[in-house]
Structure formats: C-alpha cells, structure tokens
Amino acid sequence: MKQQLKLFLNAMVESTRDLLPIIFVIGFFELLIIQKPIPRLQELLFGTLMVVLGLTLFIKGLKMALFPIGESMAYAFARKGSVAWLLLFAFFLGFGTTIAEPALIAVADKAATLAADAGAIASSEASRENYAYGLRITVALSVGIAILIGVLRILRGWPIQWLIIGGYIVIVILTAFAPREIIGIAYDSGGVTTSTITVPLVTALGVGLASSIKGRNPMLDGFGLIAFASLTPMMFVMVYGMLV
Amino acid sequence: MDWEMLSHRDLLETLLDTTRDVLPIVLIIFGFQYFVLRQPVHNIKKILIGLAYVIFGLSFFLVGLEKALFPLGELMAKQLTNPEFISAAAHHAIGNIQWQDYYWVYIFAAAIGFATTVAEPALIAVAIKANEVSAGSISVRGLRISVAIGVGMGIALGSFRIVTGTPLHYYIIVGYVFVIIQTFVAPRSIIALAYDSGGVTTSTVTVPLVTALGIGLATTIPGRSPLIDGFGLIAFASLFPMITVMGYAQLSHWRNKRNSTSNEKPGG
Numbered sequence: 363m364k365q366q367l368k369l370f371l372n373a374m375v376e377s378t379r380d381l382l383p384i385i386f387v388i389g390f391f392e393l394l395i396i397q398k399p400i401p402r403l404q405e406l407l408f409g410t411l412m413v414v415l416g417l418t419l420f421i422k423g424l425k426m427a428l429f430p431i432g433e434s435m436a437y438a439f440a441r442k443g444s445v446a447w448l449l450l451f452a453f454f455l456g457f458g459t460t461i462a463e464p465a466l467i468a469v470a471d472k473a474a475t476l477a478a479d480a481g482a483i484a485s486s487e488a489s490r491e492n493y494a495y496g497l498r499i500t501v502a503l504s505v506g507i508a509i510l511i512g513v514l515r516i517l518r519g520w521p522i523q524w525l526i527i528g529g530y531i532v533i534v535i536l537t538a539f540a541p542r543e544i545i546g547i548a549y550d551s552g553g554v555t556t557s558t559i560t561v562p563l564v565t566a567l568g569v570g571l572a573s574s575i576k577g578r579n580p581m582l583d584g585f586g587l588i589a590f591a592s593l594t595p596m597m598f599v600m601v602y603g604m605l606v
Numbered sequence: 607m608d609w610e611m612l613s614h615r616d617l618l619e620t621l622l623d624t625t626r627d628v629l630p631i632v633l634i635i636f637g638f639q640y641f642v643l644r645q646p647v648h649n650i651k652k653i654l655i656g657l658a659y660v661i662f663g664l665s666f667f668l669v670g671l672e673k674a675l676f677p678l679g680e681l682m683a684k685q686l687t688n689p690e691f692i693s694a695a696a697h698h699a700i701g702n703i704q705w706q707d708y709y710w711v712y713i714f715a716a717a718i719g720f721a722t723t724v725a726e727p728a729l730i731a732v733a734i735k736a737n738e739v740s741a742g743s744i745s746v747r748g749l750r751i752s753v754a755i756g757v758g759m760g761i762a763l764g765s766f767r768i769v770t771g772t773p774l775h776y777y778i779i780v781g782y783v784f785v786i787i788q789t790f791v792a793p794r795s796i797i798a799l800a801y802d803s804g805g806v807t808t809s810t811v812t813v814p815l816v817t818a819l820g821i822g823l824a825t826t827i828p829g830r831s832p833l834i835d836g837f838g839l840i841a842f843a844s845l846f847p848m849i850t851v852m853g854y855a856q857l858s859h860w861r862n863k864r865n866s867t868s869n870e871k872p873g874g
Contacts, residue, residue, distance in 0.1 A: 380730070383721035384811075388678060391714055396685045400678065409674020412666045413725075419663030420727050427656025428731070430649070431635055438643045451638050458630040464623070465813055476834070522798045523789045530782045537775045546774055546837030553840040554813060556805045558664060559628060562731035565802070569739055580739045581795045588732075589801030592844055 370418070377417040381410065424562050432566025440574040445517065452513040455564070456591060457506035465554040466501055470494040473547045473599075480543045483606065497602055504598035505555050508590035509564065515586065516571045519578060522586045529593045536600040544603030551599045552592035561588060616673065620665045628661055664810075667727070671811065679718065680818040686711050687822040705769045712762045715819060719761035719843065722811040723754035729806050736799055744799070752854035753803045753847040760846030761816055764839040768823045771830060774838040781845040788852040796855035803851045804844040812843060 392400050400406065439448040460466060474494040478485040483493050515525060537545060556564075564587045572584035639647055647653060685691060687708075693699060696707035723729060733746040767777055789797055816839045824836040 380725045383724050384675065384718075387714075387717040387721045388675070388682065391682055391686070391710075391717075392678070395710055395714075396682065396691070398685070401681070406674045406678060409670040412670030412673075413675065414670075416663045416665065416667030416670060417725070417727060419659045420667060421663070421730060423656045423659030423661075423663055424727075424731055424734075425656075427653045427660055429735070430656075431653060434648055435635065435638070435643075438639070438645065442643060444642075447638075447642050451634070451642070454634045454638075455631070458634050459627075462627055462630060464627070465809075522801060526801055527786050527789070530786065534775075534779055534782065537779075543834055546834060546841075549774060549778060549841035550837050550839075553805065553807075553844040556728065556809060557627065558728045558809045559631060559660065561728035561806050561809070562735075563631065565732055565735050569735055579795075582798060584739060585732075585736070585798035585802045587802070588805040589798070592805030 373418045373422065374414060377414045377421070380417060381414060385410065420558075428559065428562040429566045432563045433570035436567050436570025437574050440571060448517075449510050449513060452509040452567075453506040455506075455560075455567075456509035457502045459557060459560040459563075460505040460555050461498060461502040463555065463557050465557070466498055466551070467494075469547060469551060469554055470497040470501075473497055473544070476543050476547065477603075477606070480541065482541065482543075482603075493606065496606065497599065500598050500602045501551055501555060501595045504594040505591045508594040509587055511594075512568065512587040512590040513571065515590075516568060516578060516583050517575065519583060522589070526589060526593065529590075529597070533593075533596050533600070536597060536604075539604060540600035541603050544600060548596050548599035548603065551595040555595050556588055556591050560591075564588060564591070617665065617669050620669045620672075621661065624661050624665045624668070628657065632657070664727075668810065671814075676814050676818075679815040680822075682714070683815070683819040683822040686714050687819075687826045689826055705766070708765070708769050711765055711769070711819075711823065715765040716758040716762040718815055718819070719812070720754045720758035722815055723757040723807050723843075723847075724750055725811050726807060726809060727811075728809045729753055729803070732799075732802060732806050740795070744796075748854065748858075749799075749803070749851065752850045753807055756803075756847030756850035757807050757812065757843045759850070760842035760844075761819070761839055763846075764842035765819065765823060767838065767842075768820060768830060768835050769827060771827075771835065774841065778841055778845060781842075781849070785845070785848050785852075788849060788856075791856065792852040793855050793859045796852060800848050800851040800855070803847045807843055807847050813840060816840065816843060 392398065435451070439451065471494050474483070474490040474497070477483050477493055478490055483489045511525070515522065540548065565585070568587045569580045569584035572578040572580040578584075636647070639645065689703065692703055692707050692711075695710055696703065698704070698707055729750055730746075733749045736744045736749055737746045763777065767774065792800070817836070820839040821832045821836040824830040824832040
C-alpha cells in the first residue's frame with residue numbers, strides 16, 4: 363500500500379512537471395506583460411490541481427487499459443487471419459470514435475454558419491443543422507476510411523511516404539477548386555479528429571499489428587495510422603464544400 | 607466561496623460526456639471481441655479499472671482546464687490582441703499599427719503553443735509507445751519537446767499570417783513541399799512517427815487556447831473576419847511538428863555519425 367502511494371505521488375510530480383510550462387507562460391505574460399491582476403486566483407489553483415490529478419489518472423489508465431486493449435486486439439486479429447474482419451473493425455473504430463467527437467461538433471456548427479453567410483446554403487436553422495450533420499458524417503467516414511487504409515498499409519507493408527505525399531498532392535489540387543470559405547475549416551479538420559482516447563488505442567493497434575506480422579517492423583510500419591486520420595478529413599471536407 | 611463555480615454538476619456533466627465518448631469505442635471493441643474474435647477479454651478486471659481511470663482522469667483534466675486555464679488563456683489572448691495594448695507596447699497610434707507591433711502576440715503564440723503541447727495527453731501516449739518500440743533510442747522527453755517546438759513555431763507563424771492577412775494555403779503548400787523534401791533525407795525509421803506527430807498535437811489542451819487566440823486576432827484586426835481568418839492555426843500546429851520531428855531525427859543521426867567517425871580516428 364505504501365509502495366503504491368509512493369508510485370502515485372511520483373506520477374503526480376511527473377504530471378506537475380508537464381504542466382509547469384503552461385503555468386510559467388501564463389504567469390509571465392499576466393504579471394510582466396499585461397500587468398493586470400490574475401482574476402479568481404483560488405479557482406485557478408484548484409483547477410490546476412484537478413488538471414494534475416486528471417493527467418496522472420489518465421496516464422495510469424492508458425497503461426492499464428488503452429494500450430493493452432489495442433495490442434490484444436491486434437494480436438487476436440493477426441491470429442485469426444481474417445483481413446476482412448480486421449478492415450471492418452478498423453473502419454468502425456475510426457468512424458465510431460469520430461462521429462461523437464465534441465471538437466468536431468463545434469467545428470461543424472461553425473462551418474454551417476460560414477456556409478450560410480457565404481450563401482452556399484439557406485440560412486434557416488434546419489438547413490444549417492443539416493449541413494453540420496452532413497459534415498460530421500463526412501469527416502467520420504473519412505477517418506474510418508483512413509484507419510482502414512492505414513491498417514491495409516501495415517498488412518501489405520506499403521511505404522507510408524508515397525501514400526502521404528500522394529494525399530498532399532490531392533489536397534493541393536482540391537484547394538484550387540474548393541470554395542474559399544471552406545479551406546480554413548478543411549485544413550483545421552485534420553487536427554480535430556484525433557481525440558485523446560483514440561490516439562493511444564489506434565497507436566497500440568498499429569504497433570501491435572506490425573509486431574505480430576512477420577516481416578513488418580513496428581517502428582517503420584506500426585506508426586502512421588494517425589497521419590492518415592489527419593489527412594483524409596481535409597480532402598473529404600473540401601469535396602463536401604464543393605458538392606453541397 | 608469562489609469554488610462554487612467548480613460545482614459537482616460541472617464534474618458530473620463532464621463525466622457523462624467523457625463516458626459518452628468512450629462508450630462507442632468500448633462497444634465496438636467488446637462487440638468484435640465477443641462476436642468476431644469469439645474469445646474472452648484477457649484480464650478483464652484490470653482493463654475495466656483502467657478504463658475507469660481513463661474516464662475519471664480525462665474528466666478531472668477537462669473540468670480543471672475549463673474552469674481554470676481556458677478562461678484565463680482566452681482572457682489573455684483577448685488582452686494581448688487588444689489594439690490599445692498593441693499600440694501602447696509599440697508606441698504607435700492605434701490607426702498606425704504595423705505587423706511588427708504584434709511582437710508580443712507572436713511570442714505569446716510560440717510560448718503557449720509549446721507549453722500546451724508538452725501537457726497534451728495524446729502526445730504523452732505516443733511518446734511512451736515510440737520509446738518502447740525504438741528500444742529507448744527515441745526518448746519520451748526528446749520527442750515531446752521537438753513536437754512542442756514545432757507547434758510553437760507553427761502557432762507563431764499562423765498568428766503572423768492572420769495579422770498580415772496572407773492566404774492560408776500558400777503557407778500550407780510550402781510546408782508540404784518542405785515535409786516532402788525532408789522525407790527523402792531523414793532517417794527512414796522516423797518518418798511514420800513524424801507524420802503521426804502532426805495529428806496528435808492538437809487535441810484537448812491546445813485546440814481551445816489556440817482557437818481563442820486566432821479568433822481574438824481575427825476579431826480585432828481591421829479587415830479580418832473571425833469566421834474566415836480565425837481558422838487555420840490548427841493546420842499550422844499539425845504541419846510544423848512533422849518538420850521539427852524529422853529535423854530532430856536528422857540532427858541526432860548526424861551527431862551519432864560524427865561521434866562514431868571521430869571515435870575511429872586514432873587518439874580522437
């Protein structure tokens with residue numbers, strides 16, 4: 363018990379160190395540059411303590427649950443040897459984790475307002491909601507397809523750079539044709555799709571697959587799933603902007 | 607008490623939201639485990655406890671951020687982009703502000719981009735995995751710092767873009783060209799990880815603060831629309847880490863090579 367407490371305290375200290383830069387930056391700018399008193403200091407301290415505790419618990423849970431789940435799924439699929447089921451799983455994992463992502467919901471609502479302002483859709487509540495919902499489905503589909511392609515790449519051992527560079531070229535071409543107001547959102551949507559829970563799971567899945575398949579190197583082939591998941595939403599959102 | 611703000615209801619709501627986020631993932635995984643793979647989950651008790659840690663941990667983390675750091679960070683973004691502050695810092699009249707006068711904004715952008723990335727839980731996860739897979743040759747801290755430097759540079763340049771009002775896609779396309787060139791010269795083993803580091807940087811901590819900065823800038827600068835110009839900072843934050851992570855690998859590769867050749871020299 364004493365040992366456990368000591369480990370936990372060590373982890374808390376580690377998390378505090380992770381947060382120090384933020385505290386330092388905010389303190390420096392607030393006190394020396396802006397030179398206004400910090401409002402609600404007590405609340406700030408309490409909130410920071412919550413953040414430290416939360417980060418500590420999350421990292422513990424990461425090692426206990428998210429990593430082992432991703433890895434054991436990878437091994438189980440590799441043993442079963444069914445590519446079709448694995449690809450279906452990859453698609454569902456990408457689609458399912460993205461469709462409910464809060465950051466995506468916020469971005470989709472903003473995009474709908476933009477499209478209405480630009481006159482691309484009617485500015486009624488219903489048509490905006492429709493647009494936002496369509497956009498969310500589009501992005502979720504794109505992430506599902508991204509994880510599917512990424513897993514297929516690990517199975518086949520395709521070099522990642524050709525796929526990613528090919529993706530960049532497609533994005534550059536699409537940029538030339540997409541409506542101007544959607545470009546910023548499209549570029550940003552690549553970043554918002556990969557949530558804090560999805561990233562560890564998907565990374566463990568990729569590394570697990572690459573380690574259990576003969577001839578694959580976990581370092582060369584195991585990473586890269588996240589890269590696909592941040593690339594395809596940009597393409598799909600621009601195409602959505604062109605079609606709707 | 608001020609702490610009334612951090613009421614039980616906020617925590618409960620966040621807990622419910624996080625659980626709702628985790629639920630589809632759990633359903634997909636257990637569904638496949640039982641119906642497709644047809645085998646019991648190994649060590650189910652430990653996994654469930656771990657999932658509880660994840661849900662509680664993430665909820666505490668989010669409540670703490672939303673109640674403490676985000677409001678302050680957003681307030682600071684507003685204060686720093688306020689034309690009165692800018693003109694006072696630059697000793698220029700408000701109508702006469704140049705892009706250089708925003709220097710505190712660029713410095714703040716770089717610093718806050720760096721600092722929030724260091725605390726990003728998704729990046730911690732990827733760094734732990736990369737360290738494990740590379741048998742220790744990629745250090746957890748080294749990877750996190752190089753990604754954080756990339757985000758800092760990206761956000762600073764992105765702020766400059768909003769201030770000057772230059773088109774986003776020029777920067778992104780030039781960045782892509784840079785990434786492509788680096789891909790051919792960087793050590794092969796880093797490439798997939800570097801591509802991944804673009805996507806992991808921007809989740810829980812960085813996005814809200816950076817969005818506040820972008821919207822603050824786009825709202826206060828004449829001729830910018832917050833809806834059109836406020837976007838794009840996240841794109842910078844996903845692009846630059848690829849460049850710095852490959853740069854970090856190139857640098858350590860080059861240093862190792864120089865060390866090993868100087869060791870081969872007699873008496874060197």
